[in-house]
Amino acid sequence: MKLAQYGDYLYLYILLLSFIPAIVLGIKGKNIKYYGVLISILMVGLIVGTGKYNLHLFIMFIIGEFLVIYGYLFIRRKTDNKLLYYLALLASMLPVIITKTSALTSFGPIGFIGLSYLNFKAIQMIIEIYDGAIKEVKFSTLVYFIIFFPTLSSGPIDRYRRFEEDLNKTIEKQEYLDEYLYTGIRKIFIGLGYKFVIAYLVNTMWMSKVPADITFINGLSYMYAYSMYLFFDFAGYSSFAVGTSYILGIKAPDNFNKPFLSKDMKEFWTRWHISLSKWFGDYIYSRIVLNSMRKKRFKSRFTASHVAQITTMLVMGVWHGLSSFYIIYGLYQGVVLVLTDIIQRKWKYYKKHKKEKWFQYVQIIINFNVACFGLFLFSGWLFR
Template sequence: MTSFIPYASFRFFVLIGVLLLPVILIGLRGRRWQAYNNFLACLMLVLIFGSKPLQLVSLLVFLVWQLTLIRGYLAIRQKHNSAPIFYLMIALSVLPLFLVKLSMDVSALSFLGFLGISYVSFRSIEMLMNIRDGAIKTVTLWRVFRFIAFFPTISSGPIDRYKRFEKDEEHVPSGAEYRTLLYQGLNKIFIGFLYKYIIGYLVYKYWLGSPLLASNSVQSIWLYMYGYSMYLFFDFAGYSQFAIGVSYLLGIKSPENFNLPFLSRNMKDFWNRWHMSLSFWFRDFIYMRFVYTAVKKKWLKDRYLIGDIGITINFLVMGFWHGFLLQYIIYGIYHAIAFITCDRWERFNKKHHLIPKDNKWVNALAILVTFHVICFSFLIFSGRLNFLW
C-alpha cells in the first residue's frame, strides 16, 4: 500500500483535495455530513499508516488502550476522586510514549510507536486530567476517537483541547460561516506552501546545504545556528499552517501554533509565540499543577522558589518529551535557566526601574538578544554541538 505522509508530497494534497470536496460542497450549504466525516477519518488513518502495518497496529492498540483508560477512569471518578488512581491512570497513559522514546536507545523496542504518538498522547492525557478536575463528566467514545485521532493534526499537532474540539464538533457552521472557514483554511494552506516548500526549501538547500557549514569551526557553527533556526521555523510553521488549514475545511478551528516568535522581547514572550499549543499545554498541565499543589500543601514558603522549581520541571519534561538524547535534556535545562533568568530580571527591573520598557531602542535590543538566546538553544537541539560532549 502506498504511504501518504501528511503534507509531505503533492500527491497527499491532491488526495486530500479530492476527499474534502464533498465536505466543502455540503459545508457551503450550511450542513455537515457526519457519516462521511467519520468515513474520511478512518480512511485517512488507513492511508497514512497502511503502508507500515506495524505502525497501523500500534496506532489501533494505542487508541484502544487510551479509550479504555478514559472510559474506565471516568466511571471510577464518578464514584471516587482518588489521587493514587488518577496518578496510576496518567502513568498508564504515558507508558506507550515512554516506551517509544526509550526505543531510541533500546533497539528491541523499535517496533513500537507510530507517526505522531507524542501529540496524540497529549490529547488523551489532557482528557484524564480534565476528568480528574470534573471538567469532563460524560464522553462519547466515537467523539473521543475523532478527537484523539484527528487526522489533519495527528503527525505533529497543533495540540487541541477536548472541550474546544467538542464545541466545534457540536456546532454546524452556517453557509456564511463555512465560507469564512473555507477562505481562512485555503489561505493558511497557501501560506504553508510559502513557508515549507519555498522559504524552508531554499534555506535547507542553499544555506544548510552549503559546503561552508561542513566543518566544526566557530564560523561554520555560527552560520549553521542561524540557518537551522530559520529552517526549523519555516518548516514547522508551514506544516502547522497545513494542518490548521485542513482542520478549518472540516469545520474544526485547531489552535494556532506560531505568532512571529523571532520578534519576542524575552523568553516569556517567546514561549507565548513559539509552538504555542505545546507551550500552553505544558504551562497548564505541568507548571500550573505543580505550583498549585506546592502552594496548597505548603511544600515551601518562598513562592518565587516554587515558581522556579515548577519552571525547571516544566522544561525538563519538555526536554525528555523530545527524546532521551543528551541534546534534548540540555535543551530543556537551557530554556529553564533562560526563563528563570528572564523572570528574575523582570522582577529586579520592576523594583529598581533600571531600564524603561517602552523605549523603542531598548525593545529592539531586547529582541536582538532574545533572538540569539533562542537560536543558540536550537543549535543545542539540532545536535550539531554533540561533538563537545
C-alpha cells in the same frame, strides 16, 4: 502505501480531493462531522502506513487509550482517590514512555507517526476527568477527536472540550464561507509558501551547505540556518494542519505567531509551538506551582515558579527524546526562563526603560539570538 503528511505532493493531491465533499457540505450548511470521521479513518491508514507493525500499533493504541479513558471516567464518578488517578495517568502515558525508552534499545523506537501528539490528547482527558472538567465522553466524539487527521503527525495539540464545542456548533453557509473556507485556504497557502518555498530554499541554499567541521563560524551559520529552517518548515506544516481543520469545520488552534519578534523568552513560548507550550504550562507548570504553594514547599511563589519552569522545560526536553542534547536543551530553556524572570523583577534598568521603543528593539535582537541558540542545542549539531 505510506505518505508523509504535508510532506509530499501525492499527499497534497489526495488532500485536495478530500476537500471537495467537505466544501460541498459546508456550503450547503450541512454537518461535516460524519464525512470528517470517514476521511480521517482513510487518511490515518495512508499516513500511519500499512507496514508490518504500524497500523497494528495504532489500533492497539486506540483500544488501550479508550479503555483507560472510559475506565477512569467510571472510577471518577465513584471516587477522587489520588492513587487511582495516578495509576490511570500512568496507564495513559505508557505508549509515549515505551516509545521514548525503546529508542535506546537495539530494536529501535516502537510506535507510529504522531503517537506523542495523540498521547497528549488522552493524557489531557485523564487530567480533566480528575479535575471534574470532563464529566461525559461521547464515543463518536472521542473517536473523531483522537483520529482527527489534519493534526495527526505533529499537532497542533487540541483539547477535548474545545474540539467538542466546535463539533456541536451549527455552521451556516455564509459563516462557513467567510470564517472557515476562506481562512482555511489562506492558511494552506501560507503553509505552501513557508514549507515548500522558504524552508526548502533555506535548507538547500544555506543549511545543507554549512561545512561539517565544528568551528565557531560554522556553528554560528548553522545556528541561524537551522532556526530559520525549523521555523518555516514547522510553521508551514502547522498552517497546513490548521487550514485543513478549518475546511473540515474545526477551528484547530494556531501554533505559531511571529515568535522571533518576542522581546523575551517568556513571550517566545507564547508564540512558538503554542499548543505544546500551553499544554505543558497548564498541566505541568501551573500544577507544580499550585501544589508547591498549597503545601508550602518553598518560602516564596517566585522560587516555586522557578522550580516549576526548570522542571517543565526539562520534561519537555525529555519528551522530545532521551538524547543528551534534548535534556540540555530543556535545562537551557528552563534556566533562561528563570533568568528572564529575575531580570524583569529585579533589574532597575529594565524597569526604567522597558516601555521605550529603542529598548524593546534591543530586546528583540537579543532574544532572537537566545532563542536561536536554544534551537541550535535542540538540533544536536554539537553532539554528532
